[in-house]
Structures are given as C-alpha cells and as structure tokens.
Amino acid sequence: MIYWQLFLAFFRIGIFGYGGGPTMVPLFYTECVKKYKWVTEEDFTDNLAVANALPGPIATKLAAFIGYRVKGWLGALVANCAVVLPVVLLMIGLLEVIYQWKDAPGVYGMIQAIQPVIAVMTAVLTWEFLQKGWKGSKNKSGVSITLALSLVALLFLNWHPGIVVGIALVVSFAYTTWAVRKQKKERSKEGVL
Template identity: 85%
Template sequence: MIYWQLFIAFFRIGIFGFGGGPTMVPLFHTECVKKYKWVTDEDFADNLALGNALPGPIATKLAAFIGYRVKGWKGALVANIGVVLPIVIVMIALLEVIYKWKDAPGVYGMIQAIGPVIAVMTGVLTWEFLQKAWQGAPSKTGVSVSLALSLVALLFLDWHPGIVVGIALVISFAYSTWSVRKRKKKDGKEGAA
C-alpha cells in the first residue's frame, strides 16, 4: 500500500509540476509534508537546500530522498519512477501537438498564464520558509543579515543563485561546526567540575 501511495503522490507531482523544479517544490511540500506527513518541514527545507546545491533536477533528488526516507531504496525507486513517468508521457504525447499549435492564440495564452502561477506558488513557499527560519533562529540578527546579504548578491551584484547557495552552505557548515565544538568544550568543563 505504501508503495502505491508513493507512486500516486509523486505521479501527481509529475503531472501538475509543469515548468520544472520551481513549480514542483510547492507540490512536493503539499504531498509529502502536509498530506502524507512523510517528512517534517525542517527535513524538507534542509533537503531542499541541499538538493538545490547539488547538480541535476530537484524533482528527482527530492523524490529519491523522500522515497528513501519512507521505504528505503525501493521507495526511492518508486518515487522517482512516479515523478518522471508523467513527464516522459506528456513530452512524447504532446510535443508534436504543442509544436504544431504553439502560435495559436489559445495555446500561447495558456503558456503565458503559467508564469504568474509559478511566481505565486514559489512566493508562498518562500514566505513559509522565511517564517519558519525566523521562528526557529537562535539569532534574529543572523537571519536578517543573511537574508540582506543574499538579496544584495542576487539582485544588485547579479550573482548566480548557485554561488549564493554554495557560500551559504559553507558558512552554515563552518558555524555549526564551531557551535558544536564550543558546546562540547563547555560540556567537558562542566563534567570535569
């Protein structure tokens, strides 16, 4: 039963995730965090960040992570088949039709209408992640500075998002390593006393 749920959930994501990664992320969140509760918000956010830092499509990385979390490597395989299969079917079945009718006003209008929907869905998910980061942050100043520096790098310096994510990962890794070492030293001193 769980394999069928995995397949159906990821198949739905593949069907409705027109446009690739940015459109699929909110669908992943809805199916895997809100509906089935296979992963927590924190796990989802962490693995989304890690997946974005790695090369390749985000859909297959998230499907593999969540499928593996639910049912091991078989779950990862089922989830990936579920998310990829609709894309393959649609590409094969509709490519010729879209190519033939791409300049028709109705088809052109539908394709143009997808952009704002993607922007709204991505904006809502970003807002939810920002709220969770703000609530769970030990330092509100750190979150504010990180957000401001990221926006400056992306909007004014025109840095590639991958570079910004990479720098954020390195800084986060360095900070968490320092924090753990500091805590261990403190615990060691308290244990010796």
C-alpha cells in the first residue's frame, strides 16, 4: 500500500510539475509534508537546501530522499521512477506534436499563461521559507545580512545561484564550526574554575 502511495504522489508531482525543479518544489511540499506527512517541514526545508547545493535535478534528489525516508532503498527507487516517468512518457509522446505546433497561437498562449502561476507558487513557497528561517533564527541581523547579500549577488552582480549557495554553505559551515569551538572553550574554562 505504501509503495502505491509513493508511486501516485510522485507521479502526480511529475505530471503537474511543468517547468522543472522550481515548479515541483511546492508540489513536493504539498504531497510529502502536508498530505502524507512523510517528512516534517524542518526536514523538508533542510533537505531542499542540501538538494539545491548538489548538482543535478532537484526533483530526483528530493524524490530519493523522501522515498528513502519512507521505505528505504526500494522507496527511493519507486519515488524516483514515479517522478521521472511522466516526463519520459510525455517527451516521447508529444515532442513531435509540440515541434510541429510550437508557433500556433493557442499553444504559445498556453505556455505563456502557465508562467505567472509558476511564479506565484514559487513566491509563496519562498515567503513561507523566509518566515520559518526568520522565526527559527536566534540571530535576526545575520539572517537580514545574508538575505541582503544574496539578493545583491543574484540581482545586481548577476552571480550564478550555485555560486551564491556554495558561498553560503562554506560561510555557514565556518561560522558554525567557530561557534561550536567557542562554546567548548567556554565550557572547559567553566569546568576548570
């Protein structure tokens, strides 16, 4: 039963995730956190961040993580196959049709109409992540500075998002390592006194 639920959930994500990774993330969230409660919001957020930092399509990484969480290696395989299957079938079945009709006004209009929906879905998910990050942070000024620097790097300096994410990972790792060492030193000094 659980394998069938995994297959259906990820197959739906694959079908309705038109446009790739960014459009699929809200669908992953709805199916896996809200509907089936396979992972918590915190786990989803953390693994989304790691998945964004790793190379490759985000859909397969999230599917593998959640499938593995639910039913181990077989769950990861079922989830990955289910999320990829709709795309493979549609690509094989519709590639020639789309190529022949790509300049038709109706087809062009449909493609243009879906883009605002994708933008709104992504904006809502971004807002929810920002709220969670803000509430969960002990250092509000650090979150504000990180957000501002990221926006400057992405919007004004035209840095690749992968570079920004990589820098954020290195800086956060260095800061966390420094903070843990500082706490250990303080604890050892208190223990000595």
